[in-house]
Amino acid sequence: MVDIDGLNSFEIDVLREIGNIGAGNAATALAKMLSKKVNMHVPEVRIMDLKNVPDVLGGAEQPVMGVYLDFEGDVEGSVLLVMDETSAHILIDMMMGRPVDTNRPLNDIDLSAVQELGNILTSSYLGALATLAKLNVRPSIPCLAIDMAGAILSVPAVEFGMTSDKVLFIETEFIEGADNVRVYFFLVPDVDSYDTILKALGVIQ
Amino acid sequence: MPQLIKVGMADLNIALYPNILTTIGLGSCVGIALYDKINKIGGLAHIMLPSSKDIKNNSNKAKFADTAIEILLTMMLENKADKKNIVCKLAGGAQMFALKNSSGNNDILNIGIRNVAAVKKVLEELKIPVIAEDTGGNFGRTIELYTEDGGLMVKTIGHGTKII
Numbered sequence: 001m002v003d004i005d006g007l008n009s010f011e012i013d014v015l016r017e018i019g020n021i022g023a024g025n026a027a028t029a030l031a032k033m034l035s036k037k038v039n040m041h042v043p044e045v046r047i048m049d050l051k052n053v054p055d056v057l058g059g060a061e062q063p064v065m066g067v068y069l070d071f072e073g074d075v076e077g078s079v080l081l082v083m084d085e086t087s088a089h090i091l092i093d094m095m096m097g098r099p100v101d102t103n104r105p106l107n108d109i110d111l112s113a114v115q116e117l118g119n120i121l122t123s124s125y126l127g128a129l130a131t132l133a134k135l136n137v138r139p140s141i142p143c144l145a146i147d148m149a150g151a152i153l154s155v156p157a158v159e160f161g162m163t164s165d166k167v168l169f170i171e172t173e174f175i176e177g178a179d180n181v182r183v184y185f186f187l188v189p190d191v192d193s194y195d196t197i198l199k200a201l202g203v204i205q
Numbered sequence: 206m207p208q209l210i211k212v213g214m215a216d217l218n219i220a221l222y223p224n225i226l227t228t229i230g231l232g233s234c235v236g237i238a239l240y241d242k243i244n245k246i247g248g249l250a251h252i253m254l255p256s257s258k259d260i261k262n263n264s265n266k267a268k269f270a271d272t273a274i275e276i277l278l279t280m281m282l283e284n285k286a287d288k289k290n291i292v293c294k295l296a297g298g299a300q301m302f303a304l305k306n307s308s309g310n311n312d313i314l315n316i317g318i319r320n321v322a323a324v325k326k327v328l329e330e331l332k333i334p335v336i337a338e339d340t341g342g343n344f345g346r347t348i349e350l351y352t353e354d355g356g357l358m359v360k361t362i363g364h365g366t367k368i369i
Contacts, residue, residue: 050253050268051213060230061347063362068302078313143302147362150214150230151345154253155301157214158233159313161253165215165265 007047007168014203016045019170019185021132022125026183027174029124033117034094039175043185047168053157056169056184057084060150067118068155069142071126074135074200075193079122080156080186082149087181088114100179115144125185133200156186207353215268217250219280226350231297233317235270235324235340236348238294239277239333240355241286247352248277248286254316255323270323278331293328294357294369295321295338296348303343317341337369 007015023043031038054060065088070078083091089102092110095117106114119142130137145152160167169186189197198204207223214234220226222245228236231251239248250273254260257269266272282288298321300314321340328335339346339359347360360366 050215050265054214054230066301068304070304140304143304145301145343147232147301148230148345148347150347151232151299151301154214154230154232154234154345155313158253158316161215161268162260163262165262165268 011198011203012045012047014198014201015168016043016170018129018132018187018197019043019045019172022128022187023170023172023183023185025124025128026121026172029120030117030174033120034176036094036176041173041175043170043172045168045170047166050157050161050165050167053153053167054150056153057082057149060148062149063146064149064152065114065118066145066147066152066155067115067122067142068145069122069140071137071139073137075137075189075196077187077189077193078156078159079126079139079188080152081118081122081125082152082184082186083182087183090179090181091117094176094179111144111146115142118142118144121183122185125187129187129197133197135196135200156188159188212249212251214251215253215265217248217267217273217277217280219246219248219277219284220350220352221246221284222352224352226352227348229347231346231348232299232301233297233320235295235297235317235320236346237270237274237277237324238296238348238350238357239281239291240294240350240352241281241290242292242355243290244286245352246281246284246286247350247355248281249348249350250274250277252320252324255319270320271327274324274327274331278333291333292336292355293333294350294355295324295335295340296346296357296359296369297321298340299342299344299346301343301345339367339369
């Protein structure tokens with residue numbers, strides 16, 4: 001069993017690299033969709049106490065957008081993509097080819113677009129992991145929710161909470177022109193799948 | 206001025222009159238608000254999982270329904286609350302995401318329902334009555350427990366605000 005508290009710096013580097021490749025793949029998918037060049041910062045792997053998790057996105061009560069899917073196959077688990085409302089707005093307006101206006105209320109088409117965006121980002125993220133570790137992974141159809149950050153983030157927190165008092169997640173920043181869009185990926189393999197991934201990558205025996 | 210005492214995820218605390226206990230952004234987690242109206246003592250726990258007995262790493266007692274309620278009650282009694290006055294109000298236990306073609310063994314997504322059931326079972330064993338609740342659904346909740354009268358305010362995004 002892999003305990004998040006007990007990960008050594010090498011294992012954290014590997015997880016960061018997975019995050020890097022996953023997010024890189026997602027950035028490429030985003031760039032294709034927008035027909036624009038999308039840069040990104042090196043993702044940051046963060047390990048945090050459970051009780052601080054709800055405040056990650058600038059306050060537990062802040063409305064955020066979450067896209068969640070689970071997966072099965074050689075490894076099982078879930079992926080959650082979370083972004084704040086402003087970031088979601090910027091991405092939607094870019095997709096629709098409109099000037100960015102974060103005050104405009106979102107309509108059904110916008111929500112459908114952001115769900116599709118979440119679909120593509122999470123799938124490409126997961127796909128990168130599967131390819132890298134040569135594992136067979138079958139994702140479910142993603143589901144969208146807009147609600148308080150604390151409530152959305154409680155989903156991965158509970159999953160981590162089954163085995164640990166810490167949560168591991170990957171923060172990625174996409175940059176397009178003057179706009180910075182911050183996206184958080186929570187990859188939660190189930191307990192055995194952590195071992196499977198690290199083994200498949202040759203990190204542990 | 207009443208002080209606002211914040212309870213985090215997998216956390217618990219008590220408050221004496223006139224202070225207010227709050228926990229922000231309950232999703233599938235359950236907020237358990239205990240209140241002694243005679244002595245005006247409140248207790249609030251923010252639990253994440255139904256039972257400490259199913260989990261190996263269970264050192265954080267505030268994380269589980271069974272152990273958290275026990276500790277919260279003990280803390281209240283130590284501060285001169287009387288067991289026979291204590292009543293409970295519950296909020297939370299939502300299902301934030303509903304997957305259509307999930308692998309089927311995703312027990313995590315319905316954890317809210319299981320949390321609420323586990324909390325009620327523990328309260329029943331302790332003979333603490335649940336006098337009000339706002340649980341289930343698919344949305345998050347922020348709650349505030351007022352030690353003045355035991356009112357529990359439930360705030361949501363898009364589903365209104367009420368006092369139960």
